[in-house]
Amino acid sequence: MGCLVLGCQARNMVDLLTPLKKLWERMRRPKPETAPFPEIFEQFQTLLQDHQQVMELIADIGEKSGGEYIFDRKYLSDFTNTLHTLLLRMVNSLNLLATKRYMELYTTLDHIFQPLEAELRGRLVLSEEMPFVVGLSELPLDHPELTGGKSNALGRAIQSLNLPVPAGFVITIRAYRKFLEANQLEERIYTWLESWAAGEQDLGQTSRQIQYSILSGVVPRGVAAEIRRQTAKDEICWAVRSSAYGEDGELTFAGLHETRLNVPSGKILSAYREVLASLYSPGALSYRQKMGLLGEEAAMAVLCQKTIGSQTAGVIHTLDLSHPAANRLVIYASFGWGRTVVEGRASVDRFVVEKDPPHRILEREIAAKQFMVRPKPGGGEEEVPVPEAERQQPSLTDEAIETLVKWALSLERYFKRPQEIEWAQDNTGALWLLQSKYMNISRATVPPQEDIANITARYPVIIRDQGIVAHAGVGSGPVYQVDSDAKLSRFPEGAVLVIKYTAPWLTPVVPKAAAIITERGSAAGHLATIAREFRVPTLVGVEGASDLFRDGEKITVDTKQRVVYAGRVKELLQYELVQTPAFEETHEFRQLRRLLKRIAPLHLIDPQAPDFTPQDCESVHDVIRFIHEKAVNELMDLPRFLKRVKGVKIFTLSSDVPLGLKILDLGGGIDPHIHGSLVLPEHIQSLPLKALWEGVAAPGVWSTEPIPVDFKGMMSSLTKTWAEAPGSTAYAGFNLAVISGIYLNLHLRLGYHLNLVDARMHPEPQHNHIYFRFVGGVTDITRRSRRAQLLAHILSKFHFKVDVKGDLVVARVLHLPPEEMAARLKVLGHLIGFTRQLDIQLKSDEDIPQFLESFYQQHSPAREKSSL
Amino acid sequence: MSPQKLKILVLDDEPIVCKRLQPALEKLGYEVDTFTQSLEALHQIQETTYDIIITDLKMKGIDGMRFLQEAKKHHPVTEVIVITGFATLETAKESFQKGVFDFIAKPFKLSEIQEVVTKAATKIRGAGA
Numbered sequence: 001m002g003c004l005v006l007g008c009q010a011r012n013m014v015d016l017l018t019p020l021k022k023l024w025e026r027m028r029r030p031k032p033e034t035a036p037f038p039e040i041f042e043q044f045q046t047l048l049q050d051h052q053q054v055m056e057l058i059a060d061i062g063e064k065s066g067g068e069y070i071f072d073r074k075y076l077s078d079f080t081n082t083l084h085t086l087l088l089r090m091v092n093s094l095n096l097l098a099t100k101r102y103m104e105l106y107t108t109l110d111h112i113f114q115p116l117e118a119e120l121r122g123r124l125v126l127s128e129e130m131p132f133v134v135g136l137s138e139l140p141l142d143h144p145e146l147t148g149g150k151s152n153a154l155g156r157a158i159q160s161l162n163l164p165v166p167a168g169f170v171i172t173i174r175a176y177r178k179f180l181e182a183n184q185l186e187e188r189i190y191t192w193l194e195s196w197a198a199g200e201q202d203l204g205q206t207s208r209q210i211q212y213s214i215l216s217g218v219v220p221r222g223v224a225a226e227i228r229r230q231t232a233k234d235e236i237c238w239a240v241r242s243s244a245y246g247e248d249g250e251l252t253f254a255g256l257h258e259t260r261l262n263v264p265s266g267k268i269l270s271a272y273r274e275v276l277a278s279l280y281s282p283g284a285l286s287y288r289q290k291m292g293l294l295g296e297e298a299a300m301a302v303l304c305q306k307t308i309g310s311q312t313a314g315v316i317h318t319l320d321l322s323h324p325a326a327n328r329l330v331i332y333a334s335f336g337w338g339r340t341v342v343e344g345r346a347s348v349d350r351f352v353v354e355k356d357p358p359h360r361i362l363e364r365e366i367a368a369k370q371f372m373v374r375p376k377p378g379g380g381e382e383e384v385p386v387p388e389a390e391r392q393q394p395s396l397t398d399e400a401i402e403t404l405v406k407w408a409l410s411l412e413r414y415f416k417r418p419q420e421i422e423w424a425q426d427n428t429g430a431l432w433l434l435q436s437k438y439m440n441i442s443r444a445t446v447p448p449q450e451d452i453a454n455i456t457a458r459y460p461v462i463i464r465d466q467g468i469v470a471h472a473g474v475g476s477g478p479v480y481q482v483d484s485d486a487k488l489s490r491f492p493e494g495a496v497l498v499i500k501y502t503a504p505w506l507t508p509v510v511p512k513a514a515a516i517i518t519e520r521g522s523a524a525g526h527l528a529t530i531a532r533e534f535r536v537p538t539l540v541g542v543e544g545a546s547d548l549f550r551d552g553e554k555i556t557v558d559t560k561q562r563v564v565y566a567g568r569v570k571e572l573l574q575y576e577l578v579q580t581p582a583f584e585e586t587h588e589f590r591q592l593r594r595l596l597k598r599i600a601p602l603h604l605i606d607p608q609a610p611d612f613t614p615q616d617c618e619s620v621h622d623v624i625r626f627i628h629e630k631a632v633n634e635l636m637d638l639p640r641f642l643k644r645v646k647g648v649k650i651f652t653l654s655s656d657v658p659l660g661l662k663i664l665d666l667g668g669g670i671d672p673h674i675h676g677s678l679v680l681p682e683h684i685q686s687l688p689l690k691a692l693w694e695g696v697a698a699p700g701v702w703s704t705e706p707i708p709v710d711f712k713g714m715m716s717s718l719t720k721t722w723a724e725a726p727g728s729t730a731y732a733g734f735n736l737a738v739i740s741g742i743y744l745n746l747h748l749r750l751g752y753h754l755n756l757v758d759a760r761m762h763p764e765p766q767h768n769h770i771y772f773r774f775v776g777g778v779t780d781i782t783r784r785s786r787r788a789q790l791l792a793h794i795l796s797k798f799h800f801k802v803d804v805k806g807d808l809v810v811a812r813v814l815h816l817p818p819e820e821m822a823a824r825l826k827v828l829g830h831l832i833g834f835t836r837q838l839d840i841q842l843k844s845d846e847d848i849p850q851f852l853e854s855f856y857q858q859h860s861p862a863r864e865k866s867s868l
Numbered sequence: 869m870s871p872q873k874l875k876i877l878v879l880d881d882e883p884i885v886c887k888r889l890q891p892a893l894e895k896l897g898y899e900v901d902t903f904t905q906s907l908e909a910l911h912q913i914q915e916t917t918y919d920i921i922i923t924d925l926k927m928k929g930i931d932g933m934r935f936l937q938e939a940k941k942h943h944p945v946t947e948v949i950v951i952t953g954f955a956t957l958e959t960a961k962e963s964f965q966k967g968v969f970d971f972i973a974k975p976f977k978l979s980e981i982q983e984v985v986t987k988a989a990t991k992i993r994g995a996g997a
Contacts, residue, residue, distance in 0.1 A: 064975060070889065071975030072882035074953045451873075453897030465979070472978070561895055562979055572895075579891050588884045 040097060045666055047093040047631050048743065050086050054624050056766065057083055058600050059524030059814070065592050066523060066532050067472030067583045068559070076591060077120045083599070084113050087623060094627045097634045104614040108623060116598055119591065132175040133226035136168045136305070142594050146172050148243030148301035153415070153436050160534055161410055161511060163433045168238070168305030169230045171272060173245055175223045176300050179276065183217035189280070196285075203282050210280040219269050227272070230304070231265040237307040237379060238263045240271040241435075242278060245299040256284045257300070261337070262307050262375040275302050308432050309375055310424035312395045313338035316408045319418035319439060319577065320352065327355045327570050328362060329408055333395040335386055336372025338422055338434065346370060349395045356568060357494070359405050366394050396425075403431055406493060411436045413494070413514065414535055416473065416582035452575050459565040462555065466542050467517070469559045470528035472583065473537035474576045475515030476556040476568045479549040482506065496557060498549050502527035502540060504801045510534050515557035517564070519545045522766060522815035526801045535584055539564075606808050608775070628758075632745055635664065635738055651679045657697050659748065661735045663689075668741030688744035688759040688770075689737055691822035695829020748832065755832050759825060765815045772800070772828055774809040774835065790851055791831065798827055830855075874919040874989055878902040879909045879935065880951065881927045885974075889922065892978050893985060906930040910938060917943050920969075920988050922981070925952040925959060933962065940967055945995070947988040951976065 061079060064071055091105045130146055139147055139155030147155070151170045157163045180186045189210050196206040219227075231238070242257030258278035260271040278284060279300045288298065314333035320326055334340045334348040341348050347367035354360045368391045376382040396404075404423060411419045415438070422434040480495035482488050491497070491509040499506065502521030510516070510530045516538040521527060523540060531538040537559045542548075549555065556569040565572075583589055599620040604612055607629050617623045651663040651670055663670065663679065669686035670679055681697065684690050695701065738745040742762050748755040756773040774791060791809045792802040800811035813824060834855060876898045878889050886902035893900045898920075903909035906927050913921075921939050925932035936948045947969040952959065960971045969991075970984045 068977050068979070069975045070885055070978065070981070072880075072885055072953060074882075075975050078953070451897065452895055456895065457897075469977075469979070558895075560892060560978060561982070575891075575895075583884075583888060586884050586887070588882075 041666065043093045043096050044631060044635065045740075047090055047097070047627070048666075050090045050093070051624055051628050052760065052767065054083065054086050054090070054620065055769070057086070058621060059522075059766065061592065061596060062529060062532075062600060063470075063523040065589065065596055066470050066528065066538075067589075068469035068523070071588065071592075073120075073588060073591075076588070076595065080113070080116055080120060080595065083620060084109070084117075087113075087620060090624060090627050094631050097631055102614060102627075102630065105617075105623065105627070108614045108617050112598060112617070112620060112623065116595060119594060130172065130174050131226070132172055132178065132223045133230060134170050134172060135230070136165065136170060136303075139170065142590065142597055144590070145245055146174065146301070148173065148245055148299075148303070150241065150243040150435060150437065151301060151303045152243075154303070154433075156414070157411065157433055157436060161414055163407055163410075164431070165433050166239075166305040166308050168303060169227075170243065171223070171227060171302040171304065173299045173301045175220075175226075176276065176302075178220050178223055179217060182220040183213070185213055185217065188213060203286060207280055207282045207285055211277040214277040214280070215273050217273065219272065224269060227268060227304075231268055235265060237375065238265065238268060238271075238304045239307055240268065240275055241303045241305070242275050243301040243303045244279060245301070256281065256287055261339075261381055262379055264379045267379065268304065272302055276300050305434075307375060308424045308426050308434075310337055310432075311335065311427050312400075313422070313424040313434075314341045314348065314395070316404060316421040316423065317418070317439060318355075318408050318412040318421070321439075325574070327574065329353050329355055329405065331396070331401060331404055331408075334367075334369055334372065335390070335395055336374045336384075337381065338424060339373045339381075340369075340371075342422070351396065351401055353401065353405050355409065356570070359402070361398065361401065364394070366392060368392055369395070400425060400429075400431060407431075407433060409494065410511075412577070413475070416535065416576070416584060418577055450571075452572065455571045456558075456563075456565065456569060459556070459567055459569050462548060462564045462566050463542065464563050467539040467545075467562065468523050468541045469562065470516075470521075470523040470525075470538035470540050471531045471536060472560045473515075473535065474556065474558045474560065474572055475513075475537040476570075476573055477514035477554070479551055479553045479555055481546055481549070481551055482509070483546075496549075496555055498545055500546055501799050503796065503799045505796055510536055515539075515559070517542050517545045517549070517557065519543060520816070520820075524766070525814055605803055605810050606775075606805055608808075632738065632747075632758075635736075649677065651677050653681065653684075654678050655681050655697065659696075659735050659750075661737060661748075664736065664738045666738065666740040666743070669739035669743075684739075685741060686737075686739035686744055687742055687761040687818065687822070688757075688825055689739050689746070691761070691825035692744065692746070692757060692759075692829045695826035695831075696833060698826075698830065701830055701833035750832065750835075753835055755835075757825075757828060759821065761818045761821045761825075763818060765817045768815055768818065768821050770800075770811075770813045770821060770824055770828070772809075772811045775807060787835065791835065793852055794827075794831065794855055798824055800824070873897060873899045874992065875899045875916070876901070876920045876922065876985070877909060877912065877916075877918040878922045879906060879927075879932070880904065880922075880924040881906075882924075885924070885951070888978075889981070892982060896982060896985065898985070898989075906932070906935050910935060913939050913942055918946055919992050920947050920949065920985060922949045922951060922985075925950060925963075926954055933966065936963070936968065937966060945992070947992060949981070949984055949988065951981070 057079070063069070087109055091102070091109060094102050094105070134140070134147065136151065136154060137158055139151060139159070141152065141155055141159060144152040147170045154165050158165050180189070192201070192206050192209050195201045196203065240260040240263050242259065244257060256278070258275045260274060263271040279298050312333055312335055314331060315338065316329060316331050318329045320328050320330050331351040331353065332341050332348050333351070334346070340346050346369065348369065349367055350363070350365040351361055352363035354362055369386050370391065371383050371385050373381050373383050407423070408419065408421055411421060415436070418439040419436050420439045421436045424432045424434055426432065475496065477494045477496045478492070479498050480491060481498045482491065488506070488509060491512055493512045494514045495512070497506070497509060497513040497516045500519045502518050502525050504526050506527055507530050510527070511534045513536050516527070516531055516536055518527070518540045519542060521540040525540070528538060528540060537557055539557065539559050539562065553566070554568050556565040556567065556572060558565070558572060601619050602621045602625060603618050604616065604622045604625050606612065612626065614626060617626055651665065653659070653661040653663060669684070669689065671683040671685055674683050681693055684693060735746070735748045742760055744757060744759045746755070746757040748757070754775050758771040760768055762768055772795070774788070785807050788804050788807045788809045792804045795802050795809070795811040800813045803810045816824070876893055878886050878900060880886055881904050883904050886904060890900045890902050901912065903912065906929050910930060921936065923932045923935055932950065932952070936950070939946055939948060948967070950963045950968050950971045951974055953974040963971055969988050972981060972984060
């Protein structure tokens with residue numbers, strides 16, 4: 001009873017206390033400081049400038065990966081330091097603007113920069129997040145230190161060149177390390193190697209001890225489980241091959257490490273140990289000693305691929321070692337497995353093929369093939385005689401030779417060095433790529449017959465010293481101009497792509513191109529990035545290129561010297577092939593590409609998505625995107641902003657187009673002679689806003705027929721607030737532009753659409769960008785997606801790079817000269833008007849082309865410039 | 869093509885700079901030797917006369933400033949092009965006082981150095997004519 005009364009009293013007390021407590025809490029909570037406007041304003045401007053500078057640095061390091069620049073390790077570390085400093089400053093600025101609401105960003109920065117800096121200090125970083133086992137088709141290509149050289153090359157052949165490679169997986173170097181750790185082998189191996197080096201033990205003893213300890217080791221449970229997950233799917237046999245770190249680079253370790261063929265799934269763990277142990281075979285040890293590598297850590301990844309029961313197999317050399325100067329490749333082939341060819345134990349077929357189109361077969365030697373190696377049922381291999389009648393038959397058809405030649409040339413073009421390629425043809429006749437590695441050829445093997453400068457001087461030069469290098473290299477082929485989708489789909493392998501604009505829709509042909517020449521675009525643009533990904537020599541910004549080159553004309557593009565020759569300069573192509581190493585394979589470039597992977601990709605696209613948080617920022621680009629968005633939001637939340645900040649002046653735009661636009665001028669955006677807060681369109685001096693407004697206010701844009709509502713009703717729907725709509729937050733009620741003389745950030749809510757435009761128009765193209773985001777609409781998601789698709793169509797025709805996610809459209813364009821930026825902003829202005837009516841009218845997918853057409857007819861100032 | 873090839877020596881302690889410069893200059897018709905150790909390069913200039921020397925500044929052992937002085941002492945008409953990642957106004961000034969032909973900040977474009985080398989070659993040929 002007493003308890004009950006007490007309980008009641010206590011509850012009453014709590015009820016009474018609640019408001020008091022709240023008041024107390026409110027008093028205790030530090031009041032957000034109201035900073036004076038000039039200070040906030042300055043922070044915001046600094047933040048914008050830093051944002052711009054980081055964007056430029058990102059573009060800059062992207063360009064450096066193209067090979068036109070010579071840089072060293074110092075550059076990489078200086079670059080990273082500068083970037084880190086800028087990012088810290090941006091986080092500080094945002095926290096000042098947003099009263100310390102984004103303190104987690106400091107942790108995010110640590111997550112991004114710590115591995116970067118560790119890597120630059122030269123540590124081989126295999127993070128704990130890296131897998132023990134990874135599928136061949138999803139190999140992380142920029143981490144040969146994880147999967148070894150052989151697997152890396154195959155991963156590239158699959159992902160970049162689309163060649164058929166038998167399915168499989170890689171047991172990574174992280175798994176190897178785990179294996180050593182679990183079996184306490186690291187120390188012991190080191191001790192044995194030491195006593196060998198000291199002369200206390202001989203090579204044989206050392207090798208036996210280490211190999212035995214590996215063979216008797218236990219594969220750690222975590223690793224074994226992942227291997228089983230890969231092999232459990234079907235009862236098949238595997239080829240288990242070494243893929244050591246450093247193998248297939250400048251050092252080949254040719255034949256020193258083990259391969260186990262036709263291994264049943266159940267025996268894969270013991271095959272794994274055998275291949276690991278071969279890292280310490282007497283041959284491998286003495287090779288490493290000879291190369292001065294004993295002090296360095298040896299590490300082995302192991303590649304497991306489904307066995308191909310081949311009827312024919314063999315090897316291609318893309319350079320004929322017996323005639324290095326002749327421009328031809330050699331295919332060796334025999335029946336059964338490729339071992340017969342690789343080990344050179346028997347006579348095999350030999351086909352010599354011209355490397356230049358049309359790739360004539362110059363020599364055909366058909367050997368008497370006595371025996372073949374084939375898989376033994378139940379695992380292993382066996383040697384059987386070739387039936388008498390088949391011995392003299394050629395092992396390859398001309399058709400198969402044609403395919404192999406195509407592969408060989410694209411592998412050589414990609415890896416930039418002569419390749420030794422292993423291939424197989426299965427019982428259905430399908431061809432498979434098994435391996436591709438460098439032929440070790442030095443300048444001494446193929447001495448130039450004559451000075452290269454003298455030779456190239458004999459070829460007619462079509463252009464010299466023109467354009468900007470997006471990727472350095474030499475490529476040759478017939479000119480192919482792409483000015484329509486139809487021509488795009490017929491792009492021939494090995495042609496030189498010549499285009500006016502570097503639009504994103506050209507991406508699919510990049511891997512097929514021998515070289516690329518464009519009239520417009522920058523080395524930091526999207527196409528340039530793709531060209532570097534596929535290592536295609538690319539020259540952008542060559543005025544009048546499409547008139548200079550005739551379709552089908554053979555040319556040789558040397559972007560290292562910025563020269564385009566008429567004809568095929570085969571001596572130059574040869575010269576390039578024997579330079580060691582290709583810059584793409586140097587340590588510095590690999591490091592740069594790894595830095596780039598942590599810096600440049602943008603993952604945070606949709607600011608409304610639940611993963612738009614500091615924790616989800618994976619790259620530097622994500623972080624600055626997040627900061628920029630949040631900083632602009634601080635200003636967009638004007639009522640609160642005005643409460644917090646004193647002395648801020650907001651203009652209101654008075655115009656025929658009733659947008660209710662408020663303008664915050666950061667400087668130079670509005671005619672300084674204006675008194676009061678009302679401005680007219682002609683008072684706008686901000687270049688990007690002026691250009692956009694030209695589009696918005698153009699005749700017809702706002703009154704495009706037919707809109708089935710009366711004018712008043714339409715206008716009210718246009719300026720309707722959005723407070724009740726989902727996802728709407730603070731900045732409802734009016735539209736706001738934050739501007740300066742060359743900058744525009746515009747949030748525009750029209751009816752139910754939200755448009756965001758962020759643009760900069762500087763006299764120098766490399767400072768320029770337009771970022772456009774469009775989202776919202778009250779109709780069902782199908783219609784909204786249809787509209788998004790239509791916008792994507794239109795925008796990509798104007799050379800924007802477009803991402804569509806449901807009904808969200810994000811479009812970007814970079815680095816065009818101011819007049820071209822202006823033309824595109826005007827198009828955006830048109831589009832903004834155009835989109836209002838789309839929900840209602842765009843009823844089916846079939847309507848899209850008609851709308852596209854009508855948009856072009858009405859609003860296409862850039863039409864004569866865009867060839868599409 | 870000129871009757872006689874000009875000889876270029878490249879000295880930079882980062883091997884990538886040498887590896888990349890060699891073919892880029894050979895293709896312009898020069899004979900190119902590269903070094904990553906300044907001491908070795910110093911021995912080399914005692915034996916061979918170079919028309920153009922391209923050198924980094926900050927290196928272990930003998931630094932670029934001393935190397936170029938030695939080179940100039942040995943063969944005053946050698947044109948020296950300095951490439952450096954520590955580009956300050958002071959170092960630029962100092963190297964020009966030491967008679968350097970040009971000064972390029974790293975990282976630089978291939979075309980940039982090719983242009984400077986071409987200018988140096990024109991000067992040398994002009995003087996020789």
